Amino acid sequence: MTDLTAGSLSVDQIRDEYTGMTRRKRVYGGILMILFVALMAAGFRTADDRNAGSFIDGWHRILDYPSEVLSEAWEKIAEMPANLVTFFPALIETLNIAAAATLVGTIAGTFLALMSTRGMALWPSLIPLFRRISDIFRAIPEIVIALVLIFILGGGPVPAMIAIAIHTAGALGKLFSEVNENASLKPVEGLYSVGANWSQRMYLGVIPQVGPNYVSYALLRFEINIRASAILGFVGAGGLGYELRNAMSWGQGRYDEAAAIFILLFVTIVVVDQLSGILRDRLTHGSEKGASA
Amino acid sequence: MSTFATELSIGELKAEADRLFSRKRLTNFGLPALVLVYLIYVYFAFDVPGLAGRANLENGKTLVSDSYSYKTHIERDNRTGEIAAAIEGERKGAYPDGEAPDWVALGETTVIDLEDGHVVRFGPETVEYDIPGYGTIRATPTRAAGVQAEMPDGVVPEWINVSKNRLTVTTDAGRLTVTRNRSEVFRYFTGWELFWFTLDSPYYGQSFPELAWRAASGEAGAIFNDFWTNKMWRHQDVAWAIFETILMAFLGTLGAAMVALPLAFLATRNFNPMKSIRFATRRVFDFVRGVDALIWTVVLARAFGPGPLTGAFAILVTDTGTFGKIFSEALENVDQKQIEGVQSTGANATQRYRFGVIPQVTPVLLSQLLYFLESNTRSATVIGAITGGGIGLLLTQAIITQKDWEEVAYYIILIILMVMLMDWFSGWLRKRLIQGGTRKKRRSRDPNRKRFLLP
Numbered sequence: 079m080t081d082l083t084a085g086s087l088s089v090d091q092i093r094d095e096y097t098g099m100t101r102r103k104r105v106y107g108g109i110l111m112i113l114f115v116a117l118m119a120a121g122f123r124t125a126d127d128r129n130a131g132s133f134i135d136g137w138h139r140i141l142d143y144p145s146e147v148l149s150e151a152w153e154k155i156a157e158m159p160a161n162l163v164t165f166f167p168a169l170i171e172t173l174n175i176a177a178a179a180t181l182v183g184t185i186a187g188t189f190l191a192l193m194s195t196r197g198m199a200l201w202p203s204l205i206p207l208f209r210r211i212s213d214i215f216r217a218i219p220e221i222v223i224a225l226v227l228i229f230i231l232g233g234g235p236v237p238a239m240i241a242i243a244i245h246t247a248g249a250l251g252k253l254f255s256e257v258n259e260n261a262s263l264k265p266v267e268g269l270y271s272v273g274a275n276w277s278q279r280m281y282l283g284v285i286p287q288v289g290p291n292y293v294s295y296a297l298l299r300f301e302i303n304i305r306a307s308a309i310l311g312f313v314g315a316g317g318l319g320y321e322l323r324n325a326m327s328w329g330q331g332r333y334d335e336a337a338a339i340f341i342l343l344f345v346t347i348v349v350v351d352q353l354s355g356i357l358r359d360r361l362t363h364g365s366e367k368g369a370s371a
Numbered sequence: 372m373s374t375f376a377t378e379l380s381i382g383e384l385k386a387e388a389d390r391l392f393s394r395k396r397l398t399n400f401g402l403p404a405l406v407l408v409y410l411i412y413v414y415f416a417f418d419v420p421g422l423a424g425r426a427n428l429e430n431g432k433t434l435v436s437d438s439y440s441y442k443t444h445i446e447r448d449n450r451t452g453e454i455a456a457a458i459e460g461e462r463k464g465a466y467p468d469g470e471a472p473d474w475v476a477l478g479e480t481t482v483i484d485l486e487d488g489h490v491v492r493f494g495p496e497t498v499e500y501d502i503p504g505y506g507t508i509r510a511t512p513t514r515a516a517g518v519q520a521e522m523p524d525g526v527v528p529e530w531i532n533v534s535k536n537r538l539t540v541t542t543d544a545g546r547l548t549v550t551r552n553r554s555e556v557f558r559y560f561t562g563w564e565l566f567w568f569t570l571d572s573p574y575y576g577q578s579f580p581e582l583a584w585r586a587a588s589g590e591a592g593a594i595f596n597d598f599w600t601n602k603m604w605r606h607q608d609v610a611w612a613i614f615e616t617i618l619m620a621f622l623g624t625l626g627a628a629m630v631a632l633p634l635a636f637l638a639t640r641n642f643n644p645m646k647s648i649r650f651a652t653r654r655v656f657d658f659v660r661g662v663d664a665l666i667w668t669v670v671l672a673r674a675f676g677p678g679p680l681t682g683a684f685a686i687l688v689t690d691t692g693t694f695g696k697i698f699s700e701a702l703e704n705v706d707q708k709q710i711e712g713v714q715s716t717g718a719n720a721t722q723r724y725r726f727g728v729i730p731q732v733t734p735v736l737l738s739q740l741l742y743f744l745e746s747n748t749r750s751a752t753v754i755g756a757i758t759g760g761g762i763g764l765l766l767t768q769a770i771i772t773q774k775d776w777e778e779v780a781y782y783i784i785l786i787i788l789m790v791m792l793m794d795w796f797s798g799w800l801r802k803r804l805i806q807g808g809t810r811k812k813r814r815s816r817d818p819n820r821k822r823f824l825l826p
Contacts, residue, residue: 121622125683128615128760130676143673171416178413181406217790219749221756221763222783225770229434232425235417309665309753313767319665326669340666348661 151337161338165321169342171235172317175310176303179239183246183303184296187212190247191254192280197263200276212255215248224310238315242303253295254288261287290361297354297361304350308343318343438780441564442545442557445475445483447493449512449552454481454493458564459774463602474558483556489544491556498554500540500547510538510549518549563777566604572597604778609765613789615679616761619751620793623686624744628736631691635698642702642728652695660692668754677759685754686747694739701735702728734805741797748793752786762786 087095126132151158192198194208220241227237265283274282285292311319318339325335379387414420447454456471458464466472476482481493488503500508506523508531513519517536532539538549546557568575574582574597586594599607636642638652659667668685675681710727718726755763762782769778 118622118625121618122680122683125615125618125622125679128611129678129680130759131674131678133675133680136675139674140671143670174413174416178410178417181410213791213794214787217749217787217794218783219752219763219786219790221753222766222786225756225767226434226779226783229770229773230427230431231422232427234422234425236419236422239413239417305663305665308663309757312665312757322665322669340662343663343666344661347663348657351657351661 147333147337147340150333154334157334158338161335162342165318165335165339165342168311168316168318168321168339169346172307172311172319172343173304173346175235175239175242175307175315175317176300179242179246179307180296180300180303182239182243183299184250184292186243186247187250187254188285188292190215190251191258192284194251195255195258198258198266198280198284208251209255212248212251215244216252217248218245220245220306220310221313224315225313228314233314233316233320235316238307238310238317241310241315242306245306246299246303250292250295250299254292257288257291257295258284294358294361297358301347301350301354304347434776434779436559437774437776439563439777440559440561441777442559443472443564445471445481445556445558447481447554449554450514452495458603461603463569464564483558485542485544485556485558487544489542491545491547493554498547498549502540502542508538508540508547510554512549512551512554514551517551520549563781564603567601568597569601569603572601604781609762609782609785612755612762612765613785616751616755616763616789617748617793619679619682619686619755619761620744620747622683623690623751624740624747626683626687627690627694627743628740630687631694631698632736634691635695635702638695638699639702641705641707653699656692656695656699658692659688660696662689664689664750664754665757668757672758677764679755679760681758682751682754682760685758686750690743690747693743697739698732698736701732705731737804738801741801745790745794745797748790752790762789 122133190208190212193200194205194212196202196205199205199208220238223241223244224237227240231237261284265287266279269279269283307315307317308319308322311317311321312323314320322336322339322343325332325339441459443456443458445454445456454471454477455468456466456475469477471477474484474486476484479495483491483493485491488501490501492499492501496511498510498512500510502508505528508523509521511519518533518538520533520538522531522533527533530541532541536551538547540547545559548555548557574585574594577585582594634652634656638649638656640649643649643652664685667688668681671681671684671688675684705728709731710723713723713727751761752763752766755761756767757763762785766779766782766786769775769782
């Protein structure tokens with residue numbers, strides 16, 4: 079069709095049409111850009127108005143608090159090793175919360191993913207139900223469950239672990255089911271033909287195919303969960319966040335401890351980030367090599 | 372491989388297969404065993420056995436029942452004889468003086484009908500409670516002698532709690548508490564009380580068709596105003612809080628993308644030949660990502676005070692690091708040919724970037740941006756709970772009061788809906804912007820495409 083109409087047009091007409099189209103595109107782009115900038119500006123204005131302190135008054139104070147903390151920590155630099163040792167158990171607790179939540183969430187997420195993938199589900203008619211469950215789990219911010227559970231179970235690592243595990247299960251459930259859709263169903267059928275039951279089919283037929291991808295997603299989730307478990311500690315769920323809040327709300331005189339906690343958290347996040355990056359790289363590359371060989 | 376295998380004898384092959392099998396068996400059983408051992412360790416490290424002692428199941432019960440039901444308090448001051456009725460016992464839900472719900476007959480002897488035959492009478496001196504199948508409980512509060520309670524004969528059941536100065540009767544129909552100074556009846560109802568209109572509104576208790584008719588005859592503004600300024604549920608504040616939360620996510624995500632894009636060019640091998648600057652930029656990305664939103668929130672809250680601006684900046688700073696990393700990876704993978712093609716037409720540097728580079732990375736950038744918009748809505752809720760802003764703040768406040776569980780349930784539902792809406796919206800937009808048009812939908816499942824992993 080385009081050929082027919084193009085054939086009847088002269089070069090000038092084509093050029094005019096093209097420049098016209100480009101101009102229109104540019105105008106649309108320009109309008110969108112202006113709209114976007116206006117939206118951002120209006121958004122920042124609104125946020126600024128509704129904030130306790132405004133940006134204009136506050137921006138030069140951004141560094142006040144860090145420098146205060148750092149200078150005090152520097153004065154008491156001799157106590158830093160002792161502080162680091164003091165808060166090491168809290169760090170372990172934060173890591174344990176993240177690790178246990180990731181493990182439990184991965185197991186639950188695997189189950190949710192298998193249950194919501196066509197061809198693998200134990201009850202195919204319930205696939206939509208399991209999909210909605212993982213959607214809802216994913217949509218709940220950790221803090222919501224943590225706060226409610228802290229009220230019932232009291233403060234400590236368990237509410238945080240449950241809260242993070244629920245969110246992890248939902249998030250991984252969705253990612254895992256995407257992985258599952260790429261998995262071959264032939265091994266499952268083969269196992270079915272020799273009389274394997276559902277759990278055997280899944281454990282021997284599906285998991286080996288998707289394992290590396292699962293582990294890679296779970297590792298990434300572990301990184302995210304360390305941050306989440308630190309934040310939840312801040313609202314009373316134990317670990318580093320809890321110690322940080324105590325050290326900070328003490329007001330003057332405990333900033334050396336706050337600095338020690340900052341350092342522990344920072345180093346942990348960076349180290350886990352790097353380690354899991356290397357591991358994930360190896361996992362995905364390894365699986366690709368295995369697939370092509 | 373196979374050529375080597377043919378040179379091996381059958382015995383060697385068998386041995387190798389056996390080794391392979393035993394290794395597989397080891398990992399197959401060893402890995403779950405390791406996980407189990409770790410979980411057992413955590414079980415004791417978190418003191419789960421001791422949890423049963425610390426857990427307060429009574430709290431859980433009130434939480435659950437309160438989240439879908441409410442109670443109306445009928446309270447008598449035993450000295451003055453004044454009777455006050457209030458929903459949830461709050462001033463915001465109080466009936467005007469001399470008025471009460473229709474199941475309460477005010478008078479010298481106030482009769483409170485708790486249904487199913489349960490009737491409480493506040494007499495001038497004595498409080499009576501008829502319980503079907505048990506009898507009538509009488510209690511006479513006096514200032515001098517405390518509460519004198521008369522029970523039907525027999526053992527006092529465990530749902531009646533009686534002491535010198537206090538009588539508490541808890542039944543399925545309601546609860547009666549008599550102390551020296553006050554007599555109080557709770558009656559429980561299912562639902563969220565006063566959700567639409569408070570008692571002082573003329574529209575309270577009207578049916579939907581009636582309201583629709585009134586709205587049609589010109590009262591729509593007044594009706595909406597009464598709903599919007601409902602003191603019990605504060606619909607206006609809640610709407611603002613949700614807006615603030617979304618605003619935080621929106622400003623933080625887009626602001627971070629705008630800051631990260633130019634910086635990402637500095638961190639790539641193909642656009643920035645200076646190794647030292649490249650190294651420095653990457654370390655900056657690592658640093659802001661590593662410091663974590665929690666610490667940024669704390670630091671920024673000291674400078675700007677609590678509010679949505681602080682939250683937006685905390686998200687902005689953290690995500691600048693993440694976006695910088697993702698964008699620079701995308702930029703390192705761009706096709707040089709397209710840039711050369713643009714250059715061959717005589718384009719200058721800006722034009723080369725605009726027409727040679729940006730169109731190549733836009734799909735990756737946009738899809739990342741939209742993924743993060745959804746995930747940051749959740750982060751904004753959490754950050755709001757720490758710094759004080761948005762729906763996160765309302766949620767923590769409602770939880771701290773430890774009694775407004777119906778509001779907690781309401782906020783939780785709103786948060787879940789908000790996140791799901793953002794999830795749906797970003798997915799829709801992604802499809803429209805990136806996959807709309809000629810590209811096939813199947814592309815997203817392309818296994819060779821570099822996967823970006825997301826929170």
